[in-house]
Amino acid sequence: MPTYDYRRADGTVFEILQPITADRLTHCPTTGQPVQRLISGGTGFIFKGSGFYQTDYAAKPAAKESPKNEKESQTATNGTPDTTKESVAEKDEA
Secondary structure, rough: OOEEEEOOOOOOOEEEEEEOOOOOOOOOOOOEEEEOOOOOOOOOOOOOOOOOOHHHOOOOOOOOHHHHHHHHHHHHHOOOOOHHHHHHHHHHHH
């Protein structure tokens, strides 16, 4: 449940836990004074400790390769460049 800050008519501020679905308070529950809900800057959350890993997050979608990178990808998959056309041409010349 979130904590909301309220300011009483006399200027004092208090916090109260309320469900998100609850209506905002119009009067202080302890003093009965009219209140105004304050806008907070919000808080971030910080992951501390060793319990969070890279695998806990969704993977980014793979980028499509452009046609000019096809030869590079063939080299990367085989470990050697694809030279079948070159070797055929060399055999024909011999």
